[in-house]
Amino acid sequence: MVETCYIPKDLAEALRIRKETGAHPIAGGTDLMVSHRRGTGVVPKFPWPVMIITQLKELQKIEEEDGEVSIYAGSTCHEIEVAELVPYQVRKAASLMGAQSLRNLATIGGNICNASPKGDLPVPLIMLDARVELVSATGKRQMLLDEFIDGPKRTKLQDDELLARIIIPQPKAPFTYLWYRKIGTRRANAISKLSMSAAATVDTHGIIVDFRSANGASGPKVARSRAVEETIIGLSVDRLAERLPAFLDAYDVILSPQAMPQYRRSSTRRMLEFFLSEVSKRPDTTIIE
């Protein structure tokens, strides 16, 4: 008899169930239990078998190895928010997701695999070139998170795979300037209308040796373009002002024109302009606000 809901006791069992039944994992429940609810006193119903993986200890850790930070998929937003190992923008994004009660439940694995265009965590993670590690009963593989998320609500997760962890590599040199901003529906407990993560590294000669920027809630998936970023990498901050308009125009093109394009585009433009103009002043503080 095919079960509708499994509760594996460890990752190996979860992978076996996944392979045999294709059961979808439920970790925090904050997306799936809500999107499949059927009202008070009625058990949520799913069109596929599910497995509750909330208690799988193997998926609940955050660790550093060889300079790379691994956030395992069952880590909650709260755990990420308070983890000193985790880069600033990821912690910040985690801290601004929903309410405390939600952050105690919602997991990074859920936020990524849900692949909502409004998802908060993929934005800084994609900016940081994060990779995902996918495991199955027969093996594991890694790919860039940016590739893993295919589009709205779509990922490259295979039917026998689970997301095990997110790996954040270290930048070549530590970022000198960081930016994170979420425009939510309100000042707390908010869904993202637009979010932006950016980082820059300026060397001692005033040369921009690294620059990245990613936008969330601005299109079907997180918007980032290495080609556009490269147009200002290698520049001296003194020359940033003259290149800025062309850069901003190019960046604008990577945003998907859909609902409220004007607002998302113009806010993004103002935020980028602000961040880069701050960077060009080479302030002593790392976090630009």
Place this chain on the structure above:
Amino acid sequence: MTRDIQFVLNGKDVAITCDPLKRLLDVLRDDFGLFGTKEACGEGECGACSVLKDSKIITTCMVPMGSVQGCEIMTIEGLRETARGKCIIEAFADGGAVQCGFCIPGMVIAAESLLASNPEPSEEDIRLGISGNLCRCTGYDLIVESIRLAAKRGNGLW
């Protein structure tokens, strides 16, 4: 397709046989008769169904019973029997925090969760701490004041 699930509810070991996807909220209300946990939005936005799970605040409308095995759940009915719970509830009553009351049990849980990690919260800390609990009556000011009052009176409780 049911499961036997054991957990600790308000300090007592309990067991229930139910669908593992049944919401903790429905189990608390329908199976244990703990009606202090309210349903107001059903999607984790309003905090009316908040309880403490292993001392952390969660919204029970999102929680499948299958994830509760072995956990410690404390509802308003448990909290109100503790010195901390009494202190918060009395402060809410004295501070004028209660109007229609529907959000209030969840607010009391949020206050406990906040004070447990931050016994001397600033106004900003309190506002952040209850920002997952929607209230339509009070405009929050008197709730904030009441939590400040509880913190002051609690002197050592947290």
Place this chain on the structure above:
Amino acid sequence: MAKKPIGTPMRRTDALTKASGAEKYLSDMHFDGMLYARMVRSGIPRGTITDISLPPLPDGYRFITYKDIPAGGNNELVMIKKDYRCFAEKDVRYVGETIGLLVGPDRSVLVDLLEQISVSYEEQVPAVTIDEGLACKGGAFVGENNLFCDFTIHKGDIDAVLADAHRIFEDEIITGWQEHVHLETNAALVMPDGDKFVVYASAQCPFYVRKSIAGLLNRPYEDIVVRQTTTGGAFGGKEHFPDVLAGPLLVAANVIKKPIQLVFDRHEDGAYSVKRHPSRTRFKTALDEQGNILGMDIDVVYNAGGYESCSYVVLQRGVFHATGVYNIPASRVRGRAVATNTFPSDAFRGFGAPQTLFAVETHLCHIAAALGVDPLALKSKYFLRQGDPTVTNGHVFEKVVIPEMLDQVLQASGYKQKVAEYKRGSGKGIGISFYNHGGAFTGNGEQMIIKAKARLHKRADGFVEILVGSTEMGQGLQTAFTKIVADTLGIDEDKVLYPNPDTANVADSGPTVASRSTMIVGKILEGAALKMKERWNESEDFFTEDEYKHPEGHPWDQVTFQGDAYIAYGWGVCAVEVEVDPLTFEVVTKGIWSSHDIGVPIDELVVHGQINGGIIQSLGYAAMEKLDFHPKKGFKQVGLSDYIIPTSMDFPSQGASLVHNPYPYGPSGAKGMGELVFNGASAAFIDAVSRAVDKDIRAIPIPPETLTELMA
């Protein structure tokens, strides 16, 4: 020891049971054999039902429709108007109109069945917006012109004023729908009780429910016993709307003979319950060469939705508040409530006044901006004073303490200094608004229509019971009434009991609406308590009763709408300071200060809570509570993750003060206040934002994306 003033805060009578989670609300009630109900509703905005296809219903499940209304019963819910049908029959007027009620023992099975019910329609073109309603898009469906009502009030000769004006300043102000978001959703339970029926309802007005639904079964009112259950917020949303639940439940209980409970989930409540009327107010304001206002020609249209319900009365209040707190020498106000294929609009805190008050305040700010003067300077010239004629050619009866209130707000907010400091367009702004609210029913409604009574019971055990139909819904009425009675009798408050009303044994003190309960019913209770005091030493238990007495000297003509529309007003001044983020156009509110004249507060802490809550609800209305409408599917933001109300982080703590101005006909000098405190903060906020960005704002709400469009 000196007697303490009545306003000294006491612990609310309901605080501990609510805070400890012990209080029982409707969804916490269970009866043996109780069944559950789910509504089957129209899925289209306008058309004719051609077929309802049901799955086979298991034993114990029933589908109830208008066909189950017994012979002699009428398929109507009697609100103020009788036009609201209990069940749609052939045609449907809006998405969400009740078609039937599915009843059975298992909620899970009900959901399965609900998913298998399909209704077929012949669709018609709907009219959704005010303009579409007025244009009778798709053909009129109410009368010949889609107007539920259309009336005009005159003061002076506005045509002559407009003809002679140096300049006519035209303006148009738009407000959107607003959802009540009482944290407890709508809920009711009906059970047969011998020959009668008992209705439990989360409701403001138990006697309204009884009156509304008894005719469905062709029964006398007494056969329907309504017991209010502890109500988790209402704000007007549970004034008439409980009828829409209780009616079908009554029809079902009559057939099935078992207790049936209906509790809306949040998405149902968001999508399929009444809302605040959207409005469009147009001004033609006549100015002389010096910029003095000579007169206002105002055209008010409210979107009433598919049924009239109480819209005519809501509109009256809107029209009677259309010139705000100002003595405008000449005015003409036309009001229209237009029928559209949207969910009916209904009562919501302020009851029509917030829309026009927002409009006139904002309009005056636009004139001030055009004249290059501070809005405060312009508005101050026209404040109503005692004895001044009102918009309906009545008179302001009381001393108007706006100057005193204004002083308090100016001082607390640092308004003048900030105005000087924050230049228009600087990203920072402070705004100010003035507002009032006519207490109790319009005109002579209390005397002619409501005729309220109040009853007290002195029990043998020494306790005094308050027996009135007025309800606690969070506003603090139990506490206020307890204090009034205890104070009058000179006994401890804990000797006074005020259980939730049951229509079988309380006096009909009128509906809990219109900011009338403390001012009107409180006064009647005071009268009943005085009678009780005279008999206090009687050994047997006894009842005393008193009734409403209308103060002399307040002429009112309900046909021409001339005279004293209200006997007493609450008054308010509110200042709001904002900062607009230059990158994101998010508006951060930096300060909120208010002063109110509510006569004398019955409990300072209860009043404080009402002020705080009303102002935040009003700020939400202006800032963030966007409710869009899809012409074919209805409201778009139906859950609390989409319909955005303020959290504790969205607005800072408030400065609030009062100016005591005792009202001679209120208990201990009290006037109404529950709605007043909603009426003005939205205009102050928009004034502040408007100054910060140096743009006129003509529509609310104004989330950042809308502000961005304005700035483009």
